[in-house]
Amino acid sequence: MVRHLLDKHKMDINRNNDDPTCSLVCYYAAKPGGFFPALEPLLRAGADATKALQHIVPTKNIDAAKACLQFGADPAPALRKAIAQEEYRASTIAENAAYDKANPQFDYKKSETLIREERAEERDSQAMVKLLKSAME
Numbered sequence: 001m002v003r004h005l006l007d008k009h010k011m012d013i014n015r016n017n018d019d020p021t022c023s024l025v026c027y028y029a030a031k032p033g034g035f036f037p038a039l040e041p042l043l044r045a046g047a048d049a050t051k052a053l054q055h056i057v058p059t060k061n062i063d064a065a066k067a068c069l070q071f072g073a074d075p076a077p078a079l080r081k082a083i084a085q086e087e088y089r090a091s092t093i094a095e096n097a098a099y100d101k102a103n104p105q106f107d108y109k110k111s112e113t114l115i116r117e118e119r120a121e122e123r124d125s126q127a128m129v130k131l132l133k134s135a136m137e
Contacts, residue, residue, distance in 0.1 A: 039067050049073035057081045060124035062131060069135050079132040086125045 043049055053068035057078050069075060 036061070036064060039064055040071075043067065043071040050077065053078040054081055057128060057132075058085065060121070060128050062124070062127055065128060065131055069131075075132045075135040079129070079136060082125070082129045082132055086129050089121065089125055 039052070043052065049068045049071040050073045053065060053073040053075065054077050056064045056068060058081075065078070
């Protein structure tokens with residue numbers, strides 16, 4: 001598939017395609033629900049691993065991030081993005097708690113599913129920051 005896209009359709013691996021913020025690597029391999037098996041062949045074909053890593057950070061796909069790092073991605077830009085994302089996620093927790101306290105008329109209980117999803121997002125976000133920090137050492 002990758003060879004077909006590159007040879008027959010003359011696609012530039014690092015050129016932006018449908019999504020102006022996303023390279024071909026991101027479009028086919030890094031998006032949630034994307035085709036992760038295409039990532040390594042694209043990186044082997046010369047895709048920019050650093051750009052791909054930056055696009056992977058919001059997806060919190062640790063395996064994809066590790067693949068980019070193995071192909072020589074610079075973790076610094078992605079780490080800045082991951083830290084900003086984690087800081088924003090953490091700040092919304094306090095804001096939501098303050099809103100709930102100030103508006104007791106909207107008393108509700110979070111579903112167990114929502115709580116599990118929030119914990120998984122927190123775990124994955126922190127794991128991405130930890131991975132990128134360790135790559136900087």
